Amino acid sequence: MANEKRNTNGIKRAAALGMSSALAFSLWGTALAAPPLKDVGTSYAANEINTLVEKGIISGYEDGSFSPLGNLTRAELAKIITAATGLAEDSSASGKFQDVEPGSWYSGYVGALAKAGITDGTSETTFSPSANVTREQMTVFLLRAVNLEKNALNGDYASPFEDKSDISAWAAKQIGYAYQIGLYTGFTGKPLTNLEPQKAIKRQDAVKLAYEALKYAGKDKPGQPGQPGAVGSLELKSATAVIGGENYTAEHNGNGAFVISLPKGIDPEAKLTGFQLKASPDAASLTVDFMGESRTVEFKEGVALITVKDLLGGLDVNGDGVSMEKLGSVLGYSALNIIGELADKDGKTSEVKLVIKLSEK
Template identity: 25%
Template sequence: MKTQAKIITLALTIQMVASPLMAMAAFFPDSQNNWAKNAIQSLSDQGILTGYPDGSFRPQGLITRAEFSAMMVKALSLNLNATGSQTFNDVPTGHWAYPSIETVRATGLVSGYPNGQFMPAKSISRAESMAILSNAARIPMPSDATINQVLAGYRDAASIPTWARPGVAAAIQAGIFANEPNAGNAIEPLQPATRAEVAAMVENLRARMNLAGGQAPAATTPPTQAGTAPTTLQGRVSSVPAETKFTGTLSSGVISSELNKVGDMVNLKVDQPLMSSDNMVIIPTGSQIMGKVTEVQSAGRTGKPGTMDIAFTEIVTPDGQRYAIQGSVATEDGMLRGDTTKGRILKSAGVTAIGAGLGAALGTAMGPLSGGKVGKGAIYGTAVGAGAGALAAAAKKGKEVSISSGDKLEIKLDQPITVQVNTPQ
């Protein structure tokens, strides 16, 4: 009887162990012949993704912003950050993805739209998913030359949005990018990402971050800088949220609507550290802010002012870490103008730098450096004019935008900066 009992016990044990394996083998029958089936199965086994009530996964289906948010929370082991208040007017607290959406919003991985909506049912594009995954992995952003080199082999690289190029290139370099075998040399950045594609890329991300269960990417991860292997990190994600405003000091040279042209580089240094919502230093003081002039118009003879638009695309920390950013000048419309109070240009000596056209120090009192109401987007400081002769000249020619070395420019983050904050492994 004891022997029979042992046999029965052993049989029950084998059945209990085998049942999950048998269920796993039969899981998502519509994905068993899919190119990404290993990633789908792995993430499913870890509870990171789920299928539909009918037992299918629908690998060719699209993934919504809500589904992507839920997957990122689980893939990165983020602590749910749902306070019970409704941030987005289209994501009530009773929405199935409300906790995940609030978490990725607080972390800075995914943001909403200016109208206060999150659009949870909107499909996420391939470029968007690649950029978010690159930021989540804290991949050092490649230089412009490297970006061009990495993307040169893809026939549709020109269709990648400018803001997404660093993140897309970084995802390709790091082996995160995944594509269907028959896709050839195409990225299709504007196309909605399929569930299979996102599953494969999330699995590659977890492998790069050494998170449990992630399988090594098929592609070998190339160096991020000459002779330097990319850093692999573990731990939680932290971020500097969108709409954060900070000042940078122009390192050298002069920025002028009279002298500069589209494509000219603009380099500033961060004046104060950029902090995450949990008071961690994400970007230290002294980091370089890299930008480019994207639009410029010199002042006209009929009094038309000079204008300039600068897009800030990268931050380089003192230890060489590179982060792709989306930043703009902190004005109401993102433009610098020579005749209005819209530019946030700060002089180290306490005076504005707008209005220096044709060598004349043209200016009017704009308000004190601190205190008083100067209005949103107003210039702080005082621009000192050069007398009646200079004012007469201004009537003939509009004022130029002019920023000198040592001047401070206020910048606004249009998208969050998201990083891994733990020690490299």
């Protein structure tokens, strides 16, 4: 897949345009009236899709569909980023790309990105508007759009993906950075062990990734989860529980705990089968004392993919997970509180709190 040439002057232009504040306003501002899309109800990214539709950042097709499992083209991505940033369309700035037809519906969007320095095309004279956006391209585009690519290029951020050798050299630092700050939380609806960076990104995955990226708008300092993580700090960045095959991502409550609130009516037979924990890159292990047992799980490059038995021992005797009904009966339908100690290889430690609030019986 073609490289996205980089013009470092574009970073300065993007910052000067105030793109970060525009992005934040686009995501969290007043909602616009929009007809519901008929085919997003079963998508794991339904909430994110509907939110960005309401904000006017994305739109469905004329027949009222969105096609969550369809691929996203580079022209469509140009429209999304232009709408999210509030950039003015500029058809004249797309003139250097011979494959962007003057007067086409996307020429103004491509020109806007070129003028802002978000894209320099797939070559000096091409943009490849009809080509599908790959996962690695999407990552790089979004980091540029929220003005965080400079952080990635100035640091050394490792990604733990088993197929990281497939990541293009021009996107390696950006993907490592995106991973370490938690941008991939929930991406594809399941914990990731392989990124498949050259794979065409699905529309639902693109929206989920864009939605997460917009949370970083205007946040160029390390800090609490939801911002780029502090280099050298030791902390949990994100936590996801897998229940009944679905991902439930924890929210940081501001008091040091990650909280997962389960919806009412969740299937009592649905089983909690595991967790994906993301921590600082130097995290080595997490030790948890639960029901009289002490268990330690290891992190690899800041990530731990663990089963319930790995973490909670006797609660999962058969090693196939624990149902919501069993959890409720054991815990009195209150909450599962997991308190542990995160440690790095040098012995530095910090406390971790993960809470799963159970729905009432």
